[in-house]
Amino acid sequence: MKLAGAVCVLAGAVWGWRCQALERRRKRDTLADLIRLLGRMGEEIRLRRTSLPRLLHQLAADRGPACRSFCEAAAGAMDRGEPLESGWRLAAEALPLAAEDRSALLALGESLHGDEEHICKAIELARGLLAESLEETRSRRAETERRAAALWLSAGALVVITLI
Amino acid sequence: MENQEAVRRYEEAARFLPARLRASALALSEADRAAAEEFRLRTGQPLAVLLPEGEREIGPAVTPADLETLCDLATDYSRYAAAETLRCGYLAVRGGFRVGLCGTAVMKEGVCTSLRDVSSAAVRIAREKRGIGEAVVPRLFREGRFQNTLLLSPPGGGKTTLLRDLVRYLSAGGDDREGLRVSLIDERGEAAVMVRGVPQMDVGPRTDVLDACPKALGIPMALRAMNPQVIAVDEITAEADLAAAVQAAGCGVGLLATVHASDVEEMARRPLYRRLLAEGVFRLAVQIRRAETGERTYQVEELP
Structure with missing residues (x-):
């Protein structure tokens, strides 16, 4: 009975660790997708001057679920005639991102009023910040995973010991 | 019929106003809507409409954010696509309307390249007068x-x-x-x-x-x-x-x-x-x- 209980607690710890790992992975994938999205946005604005709502609708098609929702929500707000910043902010807040990554994206939303040069610079700046953040996350990934695994397993073991 | 068309054009032009100003614009009487020639927006001043007898105040005071939203709506949130006309002080808008703008000119090498901090706008309600040239x-x-x-x-x-x-x-x-x-x-x-x-x-x-x-x-x-x-x-x-x-x-x-x-x-x-x-x-x-x-x-x- 005790053994079964211990196995259940440890399985719960592994499940918790796995969920967290998946969430971290989702954040990394979203960040990478967002960087690609901003790259395409900059190119399309510079080369084709496609209007922003149309561009976001177009780009949504090739994105992962989180970025697709972001593009569609931001474009939808513009289709409804809402102010650009508020639509962009609401869409950005729904993205699974770290606080500093989200604030870089929000700052971009405030710079989308300008001319081509201004917007492209703002996009490049936001893209650069997000790319740095992704690079840092990737370089810390092995260590983060090790720590998280150790934490969850230790917590599970502690619960087992306490219960026994 | 012509009156209805004029009112329809007025309502189409009002779509480019920010929501809170649009409500005031649409509250105007039908006769005035048919006769209106322009919407005039100036920061700190009430929204006005230009009628044949002159300007009439019809709405709340215009804020800088209202003018930004107007520019966004007029350019489909893409001022970069309207750079050529924006530097000349106007925007050509879907439906045949025209938005004249005043603000701070962005100068580069002695040439105005854009306008920022828009302070005034005139939304001209363009109406085609089909048939006026038929006899000419x-x-x-x-x-x-x-x-x-x-x-x-x-x-x-x-x-x-x-x-x-x-x-x-x-x-x-x-x-x-x-x-x-x-x-x-x-x-x-x-x-x-x-x-x-x-x-x-x-x-x-x-x-x-x-x-x-x-x-x-x-x-x-x-x-x-x-x-x-x-x-x-x-x-x-x-x-x-x-x-x-x-x-x-x-x-x-x-x-x-x-x-x-x-x-x-x-x-x-x-x-x-x-x-x-x-x-x-x-x-x-x-x-x-x-x-x-x-x-x-x-x-x-x-x-x-």
Whole structure:
């Protein structure tokens, strides 16, 4: 009975660790997708001057679920005639991102009023910040995973010991 | 019917106002909506509408954020796509409307490259007056050939509206005449109102529009590229425009142009237009007269 209980607690710890790992992975994938999205946005604005709502609708098609929702929500707000910043902010807040990554994206939303040069610079700046953040996350990934695994397993073991 | 159309155009133009101002604009009486010519927005001042009798305040005070939203709505959130006209102080908007802007000019090497911190806007409610040129067009031909024609009126007299309708008729043709290839040099973007390559006003099936291009450059470009039978331009105002028009006339192309003058006598008093008359390029003039009822009449006369 005790053994079964211990196995259940440890399985719960592994499940918790796995969920967290998946969430971290989702954040990394979203960040990478967002960087690609901003790259395409900059190119399309510079080369084709496609209007922003149309561009976001177009780009949504090739994105992962989180970025697709972001593009569609931001474009939808513009289709409804809402102010650009508020639509962009609401869409950005729904993205699974770290606080500093989200604030870089929000700052971009405030710079989308300008001319081509201004917007492209703002996009490049936001893209650069997000790319740095992704690079840092990737370089810390092995260590983060090790720590998280150790934490969850230790917590599970502690619960087992306490219960026994 | 015409009244309903005028109201519909007013409501279409109001769509470019931010939501809180739009509600005030749509609360105006139907008669005023039909007569309104412009929305005027100035930071710190109430939203106003321009009626034939003058400006009337109709809404709450306009904020800088309202003007930003207006620009966003007018450009489909893409000011970068409207850079060419924005630097000239206006936006051509879907539906044929035009938004004039004032703000802080962004200067680079002595040239205005854009406007920022927009402080005032005038949303012009463009209304096509289809059919006003119908009775005029047959009088612009002699022995089946289109004669070079000037359209005369003081500012706000309806020259551009008549020019657009004449271009449409010339381009479409009629029962007893073929449609002509017309090149419309629309420097100020008011005649065809191009939005991303699509004319927002009906300028006829055989009309090629050269948008936002100075007339002096546009006339030779159209001559070389489009093989026009008629070149139409809005407002000859400079010596260079005149020289280009003379060149086009020398190539056997018909010309249709507007000038700021109430009649031929006034034209003859201005040095530039005196030269235009002396060149003998234009054969006919259409004078636009406005009756006290507001109705316009069009009088065609031979030029000396």
